[in-house]
Amino acid sequence: MSTLPLADIVPRSKKMLSRPAELDTVIGVSALAGLVEGLALAALLPTITALAESDAVWGLRLSGWLWVLGGLSVVSFVINYVSARRSYDVALDFLRSIHRIFGDQVAKQPLGWFARPVAGALSRLVSTELMMAGEILAHMISPLVSRATAALVIIVAAWVWSPLLGLVLTCAIPVFVLITLVSAAFVRRGRTIHEPAEVDLANRIVEYAQSQGALRSCGRSGDFEPLTDAMARARAKKKSALLIETLGLLLSGMVTQGVIVVLISVAGSLAVAGTLEPIPALAFIGLALRFTSTLSAITDAAMSLESRRPLLDQLDEVLDATPLPAPDSPADLSAPGAVALTNVTFGYGTGEPVLRDVSIDVPAGSMVALVGPSGSGKTTVAKLVSRFYDVDAGRVLVGGVPVTEQTTEQLMAQLSIVFQDVYLFDDTLLANIAVGREGASEDEVLNAARTAGVAEIAHRLPGGWDSNVGEGGRALSGGERQRVAIARALLKKAPIVLLDEATSALDVENEANIVAAIDELRTQATVLVIAHRLDTIARADSIVALTDAGEVEAIGTHDELVAAGGTYASYWTRLSRAQGWQLTNRPTG
Ligand SMILES: Nc1ncnc2c1ncn2[C@@H]1O[C@H](COP(=O)(O)OP(=O)(O)OP(=O)(O)O)[C@@H](O)[C@H]1O
Numbered sequence: 001m002s003t004l005p006l007a008d009i010v011p012r013s014k015k016m017l018s019r020p021a022e023l024d025t026v027i028g029v030s031a032l033a034g035l036v037e038g039l040a041l042a043a044l045l046p047t048i049t050a051l052a053e054s055d056a057v058w059g060l061r062l063s064g065w066l067w068v069l070g071g072l073s074v075v076s077f078v079i080n081y082v083s084a085r086r087s088y089d090v091a092l093d094f095l096r097s098i099h100r101i102f103g104d105q106v107a108k109q110p111l112g113w114f115a116r117p118v119a120g121a122l123s124r125l126v127s128t129e130l131m132m133a134g135e136i137l138a139h140m141i142s143p144l145v146s147r148a149t150a151a152l153v154i155i156v157a158a159w160v161w162s163p164l165l166g167l168v169l170t171c172a173i174p175v176f177v178l179i180t181l182v183s184a185a186f187v188r189r190g191r192t193i194h195e196p197a198e199v200d201l202a203n204r205i206v207e208y209a210q211s212q213g214a215l216r217s218c219g220r221s222g223d224f225e226p227l228t229d230a231m232a233r234a235r236a237k238k239k240s241a242l243l244i245e246t247l248g249l250l251l252s253g254m255v256t257q258g259v260i261v262v263l264i265s266v267a268g269s270l271a272v273a274g275t276l277e278p279i280p281a282l283a284f285i286g287l288a289l290r291f292t293s294t295l296s297a298i299t300d301a302a303m304s305l306e307s308r309r310p311l312l313d314q315l316d317e318v319l320d321a322t323p324l325p326a327p328d329s330p331a332d333l334s335a336p337g338a339v340a341l342t343n344v345t346f347g348y349g350t351g352e353p354v355l356r357d358v359s360i361d362v363p364a365g366s367m368v369a370l371v372g373p374s375g376s377g378k379t380t381v382a383k384l385v386s387r388f389y390d391v392d393a394g395r396v397l398v399g400g401v402p403v404t405e406q407t408t409e410q411l412m413a414q415l416s417i418v419f420q421d422v423y424l425f426d427d428t429l430l431a432n433i434a435v436g437r438e439g440a441s442e443d444e445v446l447n448a449a450r451t452a453g454v455a456e457i458a459h460r461l462p463g464g465w466d467s468n469v470g471e472g473g474r475a476l477s478g479g480e481r482q483r484v485a486i487a488r489a490l491l492k493k494a495p496i497v498l499l500d501e502a503t504s505a506l507d508v509e510n511e512a513n514i515v516a517a518i519d520e521l522r523t524q525a526t527v528l529v530i531a532h533r534l535d536t537i538a539r540a541d542s543i544v545a546l547t548d549a550g551e552v553e554a555i556g557t558h559d560e561l562v563a564a565g566g567t568y569a570s571y572w573t574r575l576s577r578a579q580g581w582q583l584t585n586r587p588t589g
Pocket residue numbers: 115348354372373374375376377378379380381
């Protein structure tokens with residue numbers, strides 16, 4: 001039952017442990033602790049009676065019951081200690097193994113998975129929230145189990161002592177179950193009210209920070225309406241949520257007090273009516289008070305678990321993500337270095353297709369340029385070749401074999417990917433290139449770097465090759481970052497290079513370096529380039545023009561496509577004007 005937390009939280013927690021059976025042990029030991037605690041509480045009944053009547057109760061006098069109580073306290077202390085130790089062991093196992101389990105799981109995901117919101121939340125999940133999930137195992141499950149067991153033992157003892165009192169206590173159980181369910185519903189309701197507003201506020205804050213340049217240039221950095229609106233919304237929603245959560249707490253407190261009053265009244269009435277002796281009635285009231293505080297503690301523990309549920313949902317989403325199906329062993333490549341898309345149709349999620357019946361042939365050793373208006377699906381073609389996603393119809397072949405029939409390692413070994421948004425590690429310039437091929441010698445790294453024009457960058461930076469490029473490579477310009485990525489690709493020597501040229505205007509130095517680097521890449525690999533510069537388009541062996549509907553409009557050489565007229569010819573003319581070229585001064589490659 002999803003509304004009673006333990007039922008689904010235990011199996012979900014087990015998925016995140018390297019030794020899941022340990023959690024069963026914790027639950028067993030906690031139940032034992034609850035049993036002893038319940039017995040100690042139940043022993044109050046005969047102890048108080050023996051104290052008042054100085055007779056033997058159930059064969060033991062007061063001193064005997066005091067020994068029993070003392071013995072149970074010692075046993076309870078030992079078992080609680082064992083239970084706490086075991087809980088910490090399980091929590092530590094969780095914290096140790098979850099990073100590995102997460103790492104393995106994330107490494108298996110297709111690159112497209114990283115565009116999902118949960119992937120964006122990964123760093124927060126791994127750094128701070130996993131600690132909170134560890135708390136569930138260290139502090140929440142064990143008390144819940146032990147208190148539930150203790151409550152059960154008290155009920156059984158009350159039935160044995162007096163079926164009438166047993167019945168009275170039993171009647172309190174459904175009331176507490178109801179309180180737990182209602183309080184959980186209040187907590188959930190409160191959460192659904194304020195959580196979306198808080199997520200939106202967090203996004204607006206990031207947006208505000210990232211758009212400082214644009215905002216300052218418009219003189220609006222002090223007043224960013226989307227952020228102030230989001231703050232006001234989050235405040236209002238938090239207020240409503242607090243109101244609802246407080247209502248839930250008040251209600252549960254009131255009902256608990258009501259139950260206590262009813263239990264005391266029942267015991268008092270039975271004593272007044274002579275059905276119950278005054279001393280057992282007093283003993284019962286003491287037991288009833290402990291019983292209700294135990295049930296209250298169960299409600300609190302259940303609420304704490306309930307508040308962790310969204311965190312577990314996010315962890316589950318990562319752990320349940322299924323990698324794209326792939327074979328266990330690499331396939332035999334029938335056309336190494338070749339890339340082909342045959343009748344490919346693809347859309348993101350359930351949206352409209354972005355590519356429709358697209359067929360492209362990139363023979364080994366050739367350079368094919370993809371051109372088309374913004375949004376026509378050029379980057380999507382490169383993503384399908386890298387198998388970020390699987391196509392809806394048609395096939396994508398790399399090395400002559402469908403990407404679906406290759407292992408991820410085999411596919412990635414054939415590809416070097418240079419996208420526009422190049423990410424550099426917070427490391428030195430040289431290390432950022434060396435990452436292209438493990439075990440490459442320094443000479444090889446420097447050669448690749450020089451060919452891609454990274455030497456000029458090294459000269460400019462104060463620390464030369466050993467300069468730190470900052471997180472994401474923020475010490476370098478976009479064009480420079482792309483040169484580093486091209487150097488990585490040159491070093492990797494993969495047979496196929498997917499290159500998404502920077503759209504931003506490049507300075508003369510960047511431009512010359514990228515032209516030279518692409519020429520070098522062509523000598524060692526097949527190049528499929530999303531081309532934005534005339535130079536690159538004109539140098540290609542073949543050009544594929546996409547329409548804004550994601551269809552192939554024409555395939556051919558530059559001369560063929562210009563001669564055919566159509567959108568390519570007008571695109572070329574527009575681009576030539578923008579980049580200051582004439583049709584006649586096209587380089588010959
Ligand atoms: N992860 C995604 N989820 C949903 N839609 C997407 C995603 N990535 C791209 N799209 C959509 O797919 C279409 C094609 O995008 P794509 O980036 O492939 O175009 P493009 O031709 O490379 O554009 P540009 O030249 O501007 O980079 C666009 O309408 C875009 O909004």
